[in-house]
Each structure stands twice: as structure tokens, then as C-alpha cells.
Amino acid sequence: MRTLAHHTAAELAELAPRAPLLHIDGVTKTFPGVKALDDVSLEVRAGEVHALLGENGAGKSTLMKVLAGNHQADRGQIHLEGEPIRVSGPHEAKHLGIVLIHQELSLAPEMTVAENIFLGSLPRRALGFVDFRKLYADAGRILDRLGCRFAASDKVETLSIANRQMVEIGRALVFTPKIVVFDEPTASLTDAEKVVLFDVIRSLQDENVGIVYISHRMDEIFTLSDRITVLRDGAVRGTLETARTNEDEVTRLMIGRALEPRSHARAREPGPVALEVKGLSCADLFRDVSFSVRAGEVVGMYGLIGAGRTEIAETIFGLRAPDAGEIRRDGEVVSITSPPDAIAHGIALAPESRKEQGLVLGMSCRDNMSLSQLGEVSRVGWLDRSAEQAIYDRYAVRLSLKSPSWRTPVVNLSGGNQQKVVLGKWLGTAPKVLIIDEPTRGIDVGSKAEIHGLIRELAAAGMAVLMISSEMPEVLGVSDRILALYHGRLAAEFDADSVTEDALVQAISGL
Amino acid sequence: MTKSPLRHLSRIPPIWMILIACVAFFSVFADSFFAIGNFTNILIQTSTIGLIALGMTVVMINGNIDLSVGAVVALAASLAVGLQADLGIVPAVLVGLGAGVALGFLNGMVVWKTGVDAFIVTLGAMMGVRGLVFLYTGEQSFFSMNFAYADFGMSSIAGVPTLAWVFLALTVIMHVVMTRTTHGRNAYAVGGNREAAENAGIRVGRHMVANFMLVGFFAALAGITLSTQMGASTPNLGTNYELWVITAVVLGGTKLTGGVGTILGTLGGVLTIGVLRNGMNLMQVPAFYVLVVMGAILIAVLLVDARVNRRVAGEVKL
Structure with a gap:
């Protein structure tokens, strides 16, 4: 299996189409008094959008934090391209090709787009001087790829929330990522901006990146995802093919019961x-x-x-x-x-x-x-x-x-x-x-x-x-x-x- | 989780553990440390810093800071001593206290109305007021000609120095204010989340001004009690006090970012500084070692605090 790691994601996909790129196997994580994750297993294939659903507190973010190395699992193993990996921290995760795009943006508003994209990995010249020409050229290429219309030299504070999100995604592309996790990416986006985001996600998919997509919004999940995994109380309640399921089934898995039909007791006679x-x-x-x-x-x-x-x-x-x-x-x-x-x-x-x-x-x-x-x-x-x-x-x-x-x-x-x-x-x-x-x-x-x-x-x-x-x-x-x-x-x-x-x-x- | 002993442990300001450890250490190693006489001594020595710290705690819980307290100490002391020949003791003291409150009002209004950070505003006030003190005193020390003034500083009630009583009584009052009154609750809310406090209908600006006036009052009171101890005032009085006060408050668990802190913690911080200074002095440790130890303890306490907070947060935040 060792040799597999030397292939690019694209070659890998040819060798074993839709093979699991990421395999989380039986991960358990306990905090004092709470079992946050109980024997959780999840597979993400190359080029797949895998939606992760669950109510707040179901364990989604803990799972992703284990994946990104913010938490260490008590039990269980994570395999990337068939090889067991140990992620000791976010820095390590990035170099392995696992990138988390956080719900709360973590950008430095006073700095330029390019500086933010390459934050922590600025191209350097001798004596530690920043190679600004390369910085802006590389950042420009990343922005082109994302179809962004703002310049790499713009300050982040001048950008809309949606465009800031793009910068955050741009950050993920610095290290050819293998797995990109989106955590509620559309929470503050307008419909038009969502369309752009979805295009980006699809183009990542075409490059055989495995996508984990965390969201509460059913419509998005059903438009985007190939498969859906539902977490409840720290355990996997089921993994479904998106094409063969519906909102009701997913909701039922998520909350453990059927959602009551929306009662619509309208006021008969509004007052003054x-x-x-x-x-x-x-x-x-x-x-x-x-x-x-x-x-x-x-x-x-x-x-x-x-x-x-x-x-x-x-x-x-x-x-x-x-x-x-x-x-x-x-x-x-x-x-x-x-x-x-x-x-x-x-x-x-x-x-x-x-x-x-x-x-x-x-x-x-x-x-x-x-x-x-x-x-x-x-x-x-x-x-x-x-x-x-x-x-x-x-x-x-x-x-x-x-x-x-x-x-x-x-x-x-x-x-x-x-x-x-x-x-x-x-x-x-x-x-x-x-x-x-x-x-x-x-x-x-x-x-x-x-x-x-x-x-x-x-x-x-x-x-x-x-x-x-x-x-x-x-x-x-x-x-x-x-x-x-x-x-x-x-x-x-x-x-x-x-x-x-x-x-x-x-x-x-x-x- | 709610039953976890860590929760309760984390509610006792960790500084009290250190204080107990320090007292135990000096009781064993410093000969004349463990004696009633020495303890009252410590109380007097700490009451000056302690009084200011009571006000500073509230201002810092608010998410602000006041660097001008040391200068206010000198201002109030100079006014109270310098004016008493003409006005009499009580009016002179009231003028001194009034000056502290007025300066607090000014600090607070500038912070509120301009939105400039309290750190900068009060840094300016610190320099300006110190300059005014030098102008007013002509760089001279003032001596109280009325022995009643210095006598008050030396007096005691039931064997405990009057100044220590004043400090302890005000500590209790401030503790009650912070835990049992709307003003105290508002202080935590404004420091914890200013926007939410505003949305809840709290008049944030006025509330902050009141607290700047409060710390101004305490700083002036500290200056006056200090001058009664010496029967005199000098224009350099209170230099660097703002740093000692902030150290004591932070040792006590108050966060610079606001929203968190207790008067009991501050009392622990103040006493720890007093005990360390006194105990090491009795052991004849040179004064600069005291600074080194104090600095180390400050950082150690913050580390322990960060640990406990992280563990408590990680425990429930999934």
C-alpha cells in the first residue's frame, strides 16, 4: 500500500475508481462525563461530496477536530489513501492534505488577500525576506481558479463575507488538498454567492478531492452530496446514498423520530x-x-x-x-x-x-x-x-x-x-x-x-x-x-x- | 459534569491556594512572621494597594482599565495635606476625594463619548495628573501640621488598625455590590458582552462612567490614608502603584478582557503580594528578589488559570 501514496489523486482515481480516500475507522472520543464520539466510522471517496449531518452536539465538530488533529481520539484509526495516519495538530493535517474550512472565518482583515491565503507559508527568499512577486502571482492563480473577481492585493476588510469565504477556501488550495471539510459554509451567504461556492466545490470534486460537507440545510445537501452520513449522540445512525433517500428519512435518522408536520395555527382574528x-x-x-x-x-x-x-x-x-x-x-x-x-x-x-x-x-x-x-x-x-x-x-x-x-x-x-x-x-x-x-x-x-x-x-x-x-x-x-x-x-x-x-x-x- | 469537583475547585480563585502556601512557608521559615502584630502590619501595608484594587477590579470586569490611579494617589494626598491648614482637615479630605471622583468622571466620559480605549485615555490622564501634582506642589513635600491627621493613621479599633478596618469593611461592601446588586450584575454583563448588555437595555455608557468614578474615589481614598500614615504627602507618592494594583487584580483571577473576576480573588491577590513582600523582608531577602518571585508567581497563576479554564471548557463544549 505504501506506493499508493506516491500517486497523485488523479492517478489514484484511475487505479481504483471511487476507492475510499479517507477512512475513519471506529473512532471513540470521551470527554469527562460525555462520550462525544462512539465508535464512529466514515468513508470518503475521492471526488465525492460526503455530507455530514446531525443536530448540534451530535458530534460533527468533534469528529472533524479529531480529523484535523485538534483532538486526539481515544480509540480508532484514521487511514488516508489506505495508510494509517496520526494527526497531531492542524499544521500536520494541512501537510497531509486535510483542510478544514471553518464556519467562523479566521482571516486577518488588515492584510491583503494574498498574505491571508499564504499565511504561515509565505514564499521566502534568502535571509527570510518575503518573495512578494511570487506571493501575488501564486495568489492570483488561486483566485483565478476559484473564479474570484477581486485582486490578490485587496485588503480582506474590503471584501464581502462571501468573498472572504473564498479567501479561506483559497488557503486550502495552497497545499494540493486531498480532503476538504466545509463546516456550514453557507451560513452567511446569499443565494447568488452560494452558486459560486457550489461551483468551486464541484471543481474540487473534478480534481478528485474528497469533500466533507457539514450543513443543516437539507436543500443544499440534496443538491450537492453523493452520500449522507447522519450522526446522533456521537454515533453514526446511517450512511445513505443521496439519490436513494429523501428529507424525511434523513430527518428521522437525525432526530430519532419523525418530525411533526408544521402546525399552522394562524390567528383567526388579529387584534388592533x-x-x-x-x-x-x-x-x-x-x-x-x-x-x-x-x-x-x-x-x-x-x-x-x-x-x-x-x-x-x-x-x-x-x-x-x-x-x-x-x-x-x-x-x-x-x-x-x-x-x-x-x-x-x-x-x-x-x-x-x-x-x-x-x-x-x-x-x-x-x-x-x-x-x-x-x-x-x-x-x-x-x-x-x-x-x-x-x-x-x-x-x-x-x-x-x-x-x-x-x-x-x-x-x-x-x-x-x-x-x-x-x-x-x-x-x-x-x-x-x-x-x-x-x-x-x-x-x-x-x-x-x-x-x-x-x-x-x-x-x-x-x-x-x-x-x-x-x-x-x-x-x-x-x-x-x-x-x-x-x-x-x-x-x-x-x-x-x-x-x-x-x-x-x-x-x-x-x- | 455538573457534579464534577473540578467545577467547584475552579470557582475558588487559585490565588488563595498560593496565599495559603505562602503563609505556611513563611510561618516555618521566617521567625517573626506568624504573629498577630505582623499580620496587622501586613494589613496596613496592603490596604493602600488593596483599596485601589477594589475599584480597579470593577473597572477591569467592565473590560476597561485605569492607569491614572497612581497619579490620583499623589493628587488626593497633596490636596488633603496641602489644603488642611486653610480649610481644616475634613473639608481638605473631601476636596481630595472629590478630585479623584472628578477625574474618574472625566476619564469615563472621554472613554464613553470618544470610544478611545481606556488604556490610552488613562495613560494620558496618568501623565497629565502627575504633572499637575508637580505644578501644584512646586515639587515640594507637604507636612500635616495637625497631629489629629497623623494620629488617625496610627489609631486602632479593638486592637486592629483603623485603616485595616476601613479596607476590610470596603472589601465586604464591594463584594456585596458585585454579587448582590444590579450594578454588579451590569458590570459583568457589560464586560462579558457589551453589545448584548446594550441590547438588554443597560445604559452601558453611564454604567462605565460610574465605575471610573468609583476607582477614582478608591485611589483618592488610598492616597489620603497613605498620607495619614506618614503625616505628609510627596509629589512622587503612588508612583508605579497602577502596576501593583493591576498585578494584584490579575492574580486574583480578573481577566483583562472583562466579564470575569471577583472581589474575593482580588483580596487574595492583594494579600499574597503583601505576605510575599513582608515575609521576604523578614527573611532579609533583597528587594529585587521579591520582584523576581512576584513576576514568576504572576505568570504561574495565569498558567494554572488557563489550564483550569481550558479543561472546564473542553469538558462540555463538544
Whole structure:
């Protein structure tokens, strides 16, 4: 088998077409108190896209960390091109040809694209001087190969998120990779950008690179992958041929039960208008936006990233000052210049990125929940711990929060449960208007349905909900009405029952 | 996982282990170390750094820092001693404290309104205030002509020096503030995730200004208590105190990045520095060895802390 390693990937594919390029064999990894991986085996063939699915905490990232050498397996063996390998660290993994493309980009924004691509392996001349000519020439070639239209000398901070992702992928191509792992690569990409990414993945496939593709998004997995492996609770629940399976089967494997059909208990009779926005404008972010949300109604706001959705929410919540327009609560014009004003007027905002904007990660679940209402659980600045505990107890039950205890730091919870803590934090303030931005971003399928159910419940209890989302099924499934945004303007308004997917897509694309 | 003993272990600031080890070591090897008289001595010696550290802990939990505390020590001491002939002791002391609070307000407002890093703002304040002190004093030391002032510095209540009581009482108060009040909770939230704190409706700017005023008050108080011990003030008073204070606070487990820290940890850090200085002094170790040992312990504590944190994090983060 030793000689095999000397062949290029292409030759190898001819010798043994679709032979397993990577073979993870019976890997077990235990952390104190948790079996993160239990006898996991996985095969990736050359030129294959192998999707890895599982809820958060199922063991996907642990498995990939073992593969990249961030963790050492307790038991089991990894074979690359038939040879057993020991990966002692990310550097080693890179030289073996195993590259991870992380969900959180790890680029130096102040440096140029080329410098970032070759970070840690800059071409050198004598005496350790950087060979800049070679650097930019090589980087340019990599960008061409990826079909990128920006220059190698551009600074990374000037690039869009999608283009930064391309730089990260470019990094992988420096060492002719054999295995490339994509971890949720489309989390912050627009549809057009996804198309480019998929093209890149397919071209890697043509070069017989083995691809591991981790994602929550079923549609992507079914478009891209050849096979799907599902992990649950640290063990492989099945490996399926994509062509011979369907979403239901995969979901069942993933959550261990069938997903209940989306309950769609729409409010029969929405109440009076709770929030009304008239002619709201802010710089070049959005212009002349007017809409209303009634009590007991979920209004979906749909549009591409950059269409101004989040900025509108932030303006209503007092985080941005509008240039023009007015905001009415229960029919009365209100002046909101800061979040405390918004809270006083019964408005709550569950922000787009929970970790960056919604939670103090190192704090316990209880303390995070009471953070928005410290005034209510204290007297002259003195905290009443039993009142805080009461808030936690109440909303942990109501939201069926799964947390080992009230004192668990939220950083240790899954995305779905973190979102519940954010919701709990706001429900305590008894808001009349809830703005929820990307309620299920990065949340696994099982918890998604739960969060959707909660949003409907809140509306049924009389809350006015404005839900911002870039996921079509979510907008269609949860909202009563849908506002389509295009380039900072309200392009159209639809009734969720009668709108078609085509009409929505056209509205947000400015057609 | 929740039952793991490591969790509870990690909640006790590791500095207390080192403190206990130091006390045990000096009790055996330094002759006159283990005595009530010496312990009260240590308490007085540490109370100056300790008082400032109480305020610094809160500011650092906020994710900020205040480098101007040493200069404020000199400013408050000079004002309190220099003005007492004209104004009387109590008004002069109040002016000294007021100056500290006012400077804290200024630091805080600049940090809040301009968004410039607290490190830079207070570095400027540190130099500027020290210059003002030299201008005001004309590079002269001031001596208190009223013996009541120095007497206070030497007085004791129930056998324990008054200044030690002041420090211990304020430590308890600050501990309660940080664990049981909304102000304390806000401090952790703002340092842990400023954006989330803002979104939760906390008035972050005002909160930070209040804490700069708090550390200004503590620094001024430390300067005044120090001057009562000497019955005098010098324009160089408090030089390098900011470094000792930050060392004590960091030894106590407070993170420079904010969001993490405890008053009890800071107390441990302050006492460890006091015990080391005192014990090595009694063993007649030259002063520069004390610096070497202190530096080594600082780094050792941070290493242990990083280890424990990594293990606790790795345990649950899959």
C-alpha cells in the first residue's frame, strides 16, 4: 500500500475508481462525563461530496477536530489513501492534505488577500525576506481558479463575507488538498454567492478531492452530496446514498423520530395594530419604509442580506437614529432613541447573532434571562435572587429549555437552547411587540420546529411579532403576512396563505 | 459534569491556594512572621494597594482599565495635606476625594463619548495628573501640621488598625455590590458582552462612567490614608502603584478582557503580594528578589488559570 501514496489523486482515481480516500475507522472520543464520539466510522471517496449531518452536539465538530488533529481520539484509526495516519495538530493535517474550512472565518482583515491565503507559508527568499512577486502571482492563480473577481492585493476588510469565504477556501488550495471539510459554509451567504461556492466545490470534486460537507440545510445537501452520513449522540445512525433517500428519512435518522408536520395555527382574528412604522428612512440603508404589525400576528420580513432588514429592526429598537419617519405603538407616535426607551414601550429585539449581540456567554442561564429586567427583580439596586430564580423557573418550563441547571453558562448550550434563553430574557419584560431576527440561524432541525412553534404560540397569546428571516420555508411556514424587501425599500406585501415562492423570489430580487 | 469537583475547585480563585502556601512557608521559615502584630502590619501595608484594587477590579470586569490611579494617589494626598491648614482637615479630605471622583468622571466620559480605549485615555490622564501634582506642589513635600491627621493613621479599633478596618469593611461592601446588586450584575454583563448588555437595555455608557468614578474615589481614598500614615504627602507618592494594583487584580483571577473576576480573588491577590513582600523582608531577602518571585508567581497563576479554564471548557463544549 505504501506506493499508493506516491500517486497523485488523479492517478489514484484511475487505479481504483471511487476507492475510499479517507477512512475513519471506529473512532471513540470521551470527554469527562460525555462520550462525544462512539465508535464512529466514515468513508470518503475521492471526488465525492460526503455530507455530514446531525443536530448540534451530535458530534460533527468533534469528529472533524479529531480529523484535523485538534483532538486526539481515544480509540480508532484514521487511514488516508489506505495508510494509517496520526494527526497531531492542524499544521500536520494541512501537510497531509486535510483542510478544514471553518464556519467562523479566521482571516486577518488588515492584510491583503494574498498574505491571508499564504499565511504561515509565505514564499521566502534568502535571509527570510518575503518573495512578494511570487506571493501575488501564486495568489492570483488561486483566485483565478476559484473564479474570484477581486485582486490578490485587496485588503480582506474590503471584501464581502462571501468573498472572504473564498479567501479561506483559497488557503486550502495552497497545499494540493486531498480532503476538504466545509463546516456550514453557507451560513452567511446569499443565494447568488452560494452558486459560486457550489461551483468551486464541484471543481474540487473534478480534481478528485474528497469533500466533507457539514450543513443543516437539507436543500443544499440534496443538491450537492453523493452520500449522507447522519450522526446522533456521537454515533453514526446511517450512511445513505443521496439519490436513494429523501428529507424525511434523513430527518428521522437525525432526530430519532419523525418530525411533526408544521402546525399552522394562524390567528383567526388579529387584534388592533400594535406597531406601525411610517416613512422610516435611514441614510442609504433603507428608504421610506411603512408597515404595521397587529397584535396576535406574525409578520415575516424577507429579503436578501444587505436589503436593510436588520437595520430596520435596529432602528425600531433605538439602536439607530432614523433620518425621517415615525414609529407608532398602539396608535401613538413614540420617540425611541435607545433600547431602554424601546423596552419601556413594550418592544423587544432578539438579535440576528445570538452570541455576539444577545447573550453574555460566560454568564449563567438565569443571569442572562434576568438581564433585561434587573430593575424588576431588584429594589433600590438590591437583587432579589428568588425573583430571578422565579423568572428562570417559569420560562425554562414554558420554553422547555434543556439545560443541566440554572447556573450552566449559556456558552455550553446548543444554538436552539441559547435562542430560548434569549426569548426567555424578553418574555419576562412582557413585551407587546417582539422583533426576532433570524430566529433559527444555525439551529438544528428538531429545535427549529420548536422555536417556530413558540413564535406561533406567542402570537396566539396576543403578541405582535415581526420576524426577519432569509429562509423561505420559515417565512412561508410561520408568518401570517410577508413583507418583501429589496435594496432598502419595501418591494411588496403578501398574504402568506396565497403567495407563491416564485412571487417572493421575484419581489426580493427587484423583478 | 455538573457534579464534577473540578467545577467547584475552579470557582475558588487559585490565588488563595498560593496565599495559603505562602503563609505556611513563611510561618516555618521566617521567625517573626506568624504573629498577630505582623499580620496587622501586613494589613496596613496592603490596604493602600488593596483599596485601589477594589475599584480597579470593577473597572477591569467592565473590560476597561485605569492607569491614572497612581497619579490620583499623589493628587488626593497633596490636596488633603496641602489644603488642611486653610480649610481644616475634613473639608481638605473631601476636596481630595472629590478630585479623584472628578477625574474618574472625566476619564469615563472621554472613554464613553470618544470610544478611545481606556488604556490610552488613562495613560494620558496618568501623565497629565502627575504633572499637575508637580505644578501644584512646586515639587515640594507637604507636612500635616495637625497631629489629629497623623494620629488617625496610627489609631486602632479593638486592637486592629483603623485603616485595616476601613479596607476590610470596603472589601465586604464591594463584594456585596458585585454579587448582590444590579450594578454588579451590569458590570459583568457589560464586560462579558457589551453589545448584548446594550441590547438588554443597560445604559452601558453611564454604567462605565460610574465605575471610573468609583476607582477614582478608591485611589483618592488610598492616597489620603497613605498620607495619614506618614503625616505628609510627596509629589512622587503612588508612583508605579497602577502596576501593583493591576498585578494584584490579575492574580486574583480578573481577566483583562472583562466579564470575569471577583472581589474575593482580588483580596487574595492583594494579600499574597503583601505576605510575599513582608515575609521576604523578614527573611532579609533583597528587594529585587521579591520582584523576581512576584513576576514568576504572576505568570504561574495565569498558567494554572488557563489550564483550569481550558479543561472546564473542553469538558462540555463538544
